[in-house]
Amino acid sequence: MAGVFKVFNRSFSSSASTMAQIKQVTVIGSGLMGAGIAQVAASTGHNVVLVDQNQDILDKSMGNLRKSLQRVAKKKYADDAAGGENFVKDVLGKIQTETDSAKSVLKADLVIEAIVENLDVKRKLFKQLDQAAPQHTIFASNTSSLPISDIATSTKRLDRFGGLHYFNPVPMMKLVEVIRIPDTSDDTFKSLVEFGKANGKVTVECKDTPGFIVNRLLVPYMMESVRLVERGDASPRDIDTAMKLGAGYPMGPFELADYVGLDTVKFIIDGWCEKYPDNPLFQPSAMVNKLVSEGKLGMKTGEGFYSHKK
């Protein structure tokens, strides 16, 4: 097939490329991240199918997504309430919900997985999706800490597999890390970068290494903050104040841990410790383990390092 076709705002020669335009996106997992990714993808003109385990979860997620969209609309259409309402309506109209993940990918150009941070569960899902999705469909994981290769090998489309790592809250955070594994084709990689840009984000590239760029720095920083508290050197409140006022961070490490979820923090550190037991930066913390065992996961459960009960 010769000629030139348009992919987003750039042209690629079709003789050298099999890149296709990404219009239909399936997002699997409608939690904190999946709902945000669905919101951003739909806000930037993509048709989205949002998937979760049951309709109750999806209904709750769509409620949160609507609230988040209304916050965006309030800013974007500050002097135009009707325009804001139309914007919310239009974006919601681009999102369908689905509980059958195999069915959800039948028309997908791109599948973004944002389910629980557990390798076996992610592999099981992708193996099933690989059989259901069309040949051209690109698969991506939003994992925070798992090797993309370990997830991708559950499929037979290693050349059409990569990492797309968004940040929380997705509508506000401007970065997407794009990760390629050795088998990721150039076309797949370019499509993922272009999709990130089409979402209005800045993209950075990183190899498939633990935590990619941001989490490789953020997680050890978080764990060192906990160790300061465990040694009795400073309180969470003072550490948060110090990092906000002394280092210019928008949130301190304990506020941020409560924001992303202590279960996610624990999943990451336990996984890295198992894989790299000799790295002192990757050691678990008794304090985090205790909070998680008590169900104190941060903002999503109303309590973590801080109480968030209203």
Ligand SMILES: CCCCCCCC(=O)CC(=O)SCCNC(=O)CCNC(=O)[C@H](O)C(C)(C)COP(=O)(O)OP(=O)(O)OC[C@H]1O[C@@H](n2cnc3c(N)ncnc32)[C@H](O)[C@@H]1OP(=O)(O)O
């Ligand atoms: C612990 C390490 C372990 C890592 C674990 C792995 C996690 C990962 O894999 C990768 C990650 O995501 S790491 C987390 C990255 N995120 C951050 O660092 C967030 C830091 N916080 C911020 O940037 C701002 O506080 C933030 C933008 C959140 C809020 O801004 P402000 O501080 O100015 O506070 P607000 O006054 O509440 O918000 C201002 C306006 O922002 C808009 N907004 C906020 N949240 C929104 C949301 N969810 N949806 C839509 N709009 C939103 C909104 O316009 C708001 O204004 P109002 O609506 O008037 O309140």
Ligand SMILES: NC(=O)C1=CN([C@@H]2O[C@H](COP(=O)(O)OP(=O)(O)OC[C@H]3O[C@@H](n4cnc5c(N)ncnc54)[C@H](O)[C@@H]3O)[C@@H](O)[C@H]2O)C=CC1
């Ligand atoms: N929380 C954060 O700040 C960030 C998390 N991530 C990563 O994104 C992924 C999702 O994290 P969160 O959104 O925080 O988790 P979450 O716990 O808020 O949401 C996960 C959702 O996936 C659903 N789910 C689980 N198994 C499923 C399956 N087999 N099929 C369909 N849905 C399923 C759950 O019901 C839940 O609604 C994880 O890999 C996490 O490491 C990445 C960036 C930031």
